[in-house]
Amino acid sequence: MYGMSFTEDDLAETLRKILAGDHPGVRLGPGDDAALLEPSRHLNVLTVDMLVEGVDFERGTTTPRDLGYKAVAVNVSDVAAMGGSPRFGVVALGLPAGFEPGWVIELYSGLREAADEYAMAIVGGDLSLADQVVLSVTVTGEVPDGGAVTRSGARPGDRIVVTGALGAAAGGLRLLQAPAQSVAHAMGSAWARELVAAQSRPTARVGEGRTLARCGATAMIDVSDGLTRDLWRICRAGGVGAAVSLDAVPVAEAVERLGEVMPVEPLVLALEGGEDFELLATMAPDAVEGAAKDLQERFGTRLTDIGEIREGHGLVAVGSAGSERPLEPRGWDHFGS
Numbered sequence: 001m002y003g004m005s006f007t008e009d010d011l012a013e014t015l016r017k018i019l020a021g022d023h024p025g026v027r028l029g030p031g032d033d034a035a036l037l038e039p040s041r042h043l044n045v046l047t048v049d050m051l052v053e054g055v056d057f058e059r060g061t062t063t064p065r066d067l068g069y070k071a072v073a074v075n076v077s078d079v080a081a082m083g084g085s086p087r088f089g090v091v092a093l094g095l096p097a098g099f100e101p102g103w104v105i106e107l108y109s110g111l112r113e114a115a116d117e118y119a120m121a122i123v124g125g126d127l128s129l130a131d132q133v134v135l136s137v138t139v140t141g142e143v144p145d146g147g148a149v150t151r152s153g154a155r156p157g158d159r160i161v162v163t164g165a166l167g168a169a170a171g172g173l174r175l176l177q178a179p180a181q182s183v184a185h186a187m188g189s190a191w192a193r194e195l196v197a198a199q200s201r202p203t204a205r206v207g208e209g210r211t212l213a214r215c216g217a218t219a220m221i222d223v224s225d226g227l228t229r230d231l232w233r234i235c236r237a238g239g240v241g242a243a244v245s246l247d248a249v250p251v252a253e254a255v256e257r258l259g260e261v262m263p264v265e266p267l268v269l270a271l272e273g274g275e276d277f278e279l280l281a282t283m284a285p286d287a288v289e290g291a292a293k294d295l296q297e298r299f300g301t302r303l304t305d306i307g308e309i310r311e312g313h314g315l316v317a318v319g320s321a322g323s324e325r326p327l328e329p330r331g332w333d334h335f336g337s
């Protein structure tokens with residue numbers, strides 16, 4: 001199934017070695033029928049994310065190592081968005097027949113790299129045949145009882161805040177998908193490398209999520225499918241509306257540079273481009289300043305106030321002169337056209 005000289009057991013043994021090591025809380029790691037893990041005294045967080053070739057990624061625009069890294073990071077981001085910390089993961093991988101073992105080994109190396117980055121352990125995996133590459137990672141985490149932040153707690157009068165800057169991951173995808181010669185002159189530049197890295201090596205905001213939870217965030221979500229779509233999810237879950245000040249939305253500087261070489265609207269990428277994995281939260285107005293100071297001091301991460309939660313439903317965009325217009329929750333929709 002994986003070529004003449006490399007049996008499934010050989011490959012499984014190699015992959016096991018990539019994941020091996022001593023990890024806190026792991027009594028028995030990969031290699032047996034199941035892993036044995038010590039329980040946490042906190043609440044368990046459990047999440048899964050599936051990456052499907054042709055839907056969530058293309059093999060032509062990602063390396064297997066980046067794909068493995070990202071598959072872990074996006075799950076860790078979901079744990080972070082609850083105010084939790086990641087602990088363990090398991091991975092299920094479907095591969096087309098005749099697959100290169102080296103590709104799988106690289107992918108597992110990326111999984112391991114991200115697991116190390118976020119101080120978690122991948123304790124098991126499974127391989128099977130599929131028509132295209134399907135990579136599903138499940139991650140557990142922990143959060144103090146009473147310390148989790150859900151999507152549904154936003155209340156009228158809350159401020160809307162977002163970590164970091166937006167649009168870079170979508171900008172990176174545009175660069176990777178562009179005809180090579182049309183962007184060749186830009187690819188060596190620092191800003192282009194930054195955009196590609198944002199797309200292929202996203203950062204999950206674990207410490208920031210815990211800090212925002214402690215600072216009194218009333219609702220939180222990670223920006224996976226675009227700011228407007230994810231904010232709309234917070235509004236729908238809380239039965240509230242939101243007003244976003246367009247001038248306040250933090251657009252990644254590298255995206256402004258992209259706008260000089262490609263027909264892209266930086267603000268639109270920031271509002272609708274997905275996969276930035278920044279944290280979007282709501283909190284009482286008097287909590288914002290302290291939270292921003294904490295994030296800056298502890299992580300060097302910016303926190304930007306971009307608007308307010310209102311009664312009602314739906315999103316409005318507030319222009320520089322104070323004019324308001326409806327803001328459509330556009331962004332990545334897996335089932336959309």
Ligand SMILES: [Mg+2]
Binds near residue numbers: 077078081221222224
């Ligand atoms: Mg999420």
